[in-house]
Amino acid sequence: MSKLRHLAAAAALALAVLPAGPAEAAAPPVGSATRYTMTAFTNSSESNMYVYDSPDATGYRLVKSSAYTPPSGLIRDPSIIRHTDGRYYLTYTTNWSGNTIGFATSTDRVNWTFLGNHTIPLAGLQRTWAPEWHVDTDGSVNVIVSLSTSASGADFLPYRLTATDSALTSWSSPTPLAGITGNHIDTFVVRTGSTYHAITKNETTKYLEHATATSLGGPYTFTGTDNWAGWGNWVEGPALVQLDNGGWRIYYDGYSAHKYYYSDSYDGLNTWTAPTELPGLSGFARHFTVLKETVPGGAALPVNTNRSLRSVNYPSRYVSSDGSLAAVTASSSSAGRQAATFTVLPGLADPNCHSLRAADGRYLRHRDFKLRLGTDDGSAVFRGDSTFCPRPGSAAGSVSLESYNYPGRYLRHYDYQLSLDVYQDSDTFRADSSFQGVTPWS
Template sequence: MKGQSMRTARLLALLLAVITCVAGTPVASAAPAVRYTNPIAERRADPHIFRHTDGFYYLTATVPEYDRIVLRRAATIQGLATAQETVIWRKHTSGEMAAHIWAPEIHFINGKWYVYFAAGRSDDVWRIRMYVLESSSANPVTGSWTERGRITTPWDTFSLDASTFVHNGVRYLTWAQQEPGIATNSNVYLARMGANPWTITGTVTRLTVPTLAWETRGFKVAEGPAVLQRNGKVFLTYSASATDANYCLGMLTASAAADLLNPASWTKSPDPVFASNTATGQYGPGHNSFTTDGASDVLVYHDRNYRDISGDPLNDPNRRTRVQKVYYRSDGTPDFGIPVPDGPTPVRLKAYNATSFVRHWEYRARLDTDVSPLADSQFKVITGLAGSGTVSLESTNFPGYYLRHRNNELWVERTDSSTLFRNDASFTQRAGLAASSAVSFESLNFPGTYVRNNGGLLFLQAVTDAQGRADATFTLE
């Protein structure tokens, strides 16, 4: 049972939703959610998806053999799942760049393509350093690549996971490295880039050191930095702890107006912002990147669909590339929620005439704003339990629980596999009664009645007027 303070906050949010609904004024809605089917790629870790101006998406990732760099190209993110994969570079037979080819990232800078990656030596596979490839070809999948060599940092130590971004007209490099005198496996750093995309210049700033319990399970790790710039802020996510089920994401936040090279500009999240989830069967989510589908920001990451690993996690090949939509709280900060179940990604049902979302609260379905946890308001739209031609709405954080009507009230309940439950939890998805671009849900076993918001709670009711049509209309976001 949640604490009294949280209950009070929920009631206040519900009251706001009721007031907004009574006003009855349609609220501008975000573009409909693009839905994906996970995983995007089996046995592909440390994924990086880059959306280019040529209209294509490019996927690079670590292969479990650690011996080559692969690249996929597709017109959509989902298309990357079936896109042909091309080897654009192979490890050296000896010397530098001859072992542990890790975490490639592809970027387009000043009219050329660059791939950042980490590699060890044949005589010391753990002498990991950062390197760069360059291609001037229009299509990097078919083009030739030139080795531009190693990225030099202040210390000749274990370093990896280079990533680059531009902020206020300045290009930066962020990476992970083991710093002499600090007893950690790696910390996260930031510096400006110099005359070319493989050279840093000026001050090197240590952004974060793993010290918290969730950053130091198995190993003291902060690695895999990735940057998201939105809503007047710069968010830098990073991966922490060992690469098993303990792996998770932390986040640093800075104002877009701040000096990013000043460590004081950044605030660390006290808890992981993305972590393993037993209910959805996803373990060790991490080493993420960000892309966009044109309507929304998309979180790209890897995980496994099992917890227990035999031996060294680095020798387990089954990390998979996955994606899911990034949502934002009212304060502009990202809410990554939980790693969603395999299969179709879930959506949120946003009220057409309110800034509220359908969520479950102690299993009752209602509307709420700024839902926490996010997954309380995420539902997987699947083929109806009663059969084709209908849909059912499955809870994301309670798989096997579905939105169903009971005594004309909407609840989220676990299926008992009875015919009655299957019918109660199956709906015909219609064009929105108040807006054809939205949706409405008509009951299967009570035709003519719809899922409807009434006073902030959801009921199964007939619709007879404009207010009712608005109350029974939702956008899928």
């Protein structure tokens, strides 16, 4: 992609990252929540796996450090799925050289049991790196793994293994993904519609490249090379997961900068938002995958009711329709009390999220990352700007409101003004972005 085309694509994403169309539920319904589970090795250890989870794919909190240590070897590049038997399964790199990948299983994502190492039957195999799960639409369970038969590791190619039993203990012979040639590692494959997308590292140029096919085995055709996505080079370890709003998020390791990034796409993995450093874990967590599940629980405001949104850390102040965190008391003017009162409605962009309507019929929306009232013009941009998805807040019973069309940004007060800020891994940010839905002032 040319520099001009990339800048134009980035500008388009900045204006409206979501496609037009009617409101469709993607977030889980009330009483349930999305949970993103990350399994990672770290800068401090290649032999211990850490487990994190997140409600929003941005702010990850530690579930357990050193959650799994294999009986021997390493646990680099751990990849996680949940199988049809209800159990969680890992596959991982067992060593810098050799011909095996490792497997482990768990019932709770925290306590893991070693299943064994699988020897890959490929003549002359020298290196076996970065196995990644891919469950295909036909139900087949596959592992995409990078294999090299060269002592120098200069001929890595992605191969496909397919489970031949439901226990995931028996595997087919390795088959190369046709069309991906020329020393590629860390290949991660997802499917959108009828198209398979492979994001893979060109080990020669150090860029992540994009190839597509109509079947998992290929043949793949490269559609993005060099700096096509704006991620730069000397990057590796891509992992993709779908967000609640239908977009795709990629995480990748900027290993030369010792930082970890994420970036989002809303047009079939063709153009991407500017890279953002992963809060809290950048520079610590390494090459991981993220599993998305719907689980019981979650946070929500009662819909079709009037509520005032009280700040958790400034309980005398409330979200106001003028874009401020206003001080409101019983002696405040009628206009001030009315400005701090909203009708909580099903989200205009996703009915499982929320939109907040003021007394005059306008909606609280963001624009230039500032909060203000706006009139519904029926556009996809307005629906996205005025929809916020509830996440658990910092205090019991509180919610944080994540932007629907800018995942990772939250309604947050600073200096008593409301804005849409990128999540920060700090107690201050979590408190600043947490609100209690209380009895309305008006």
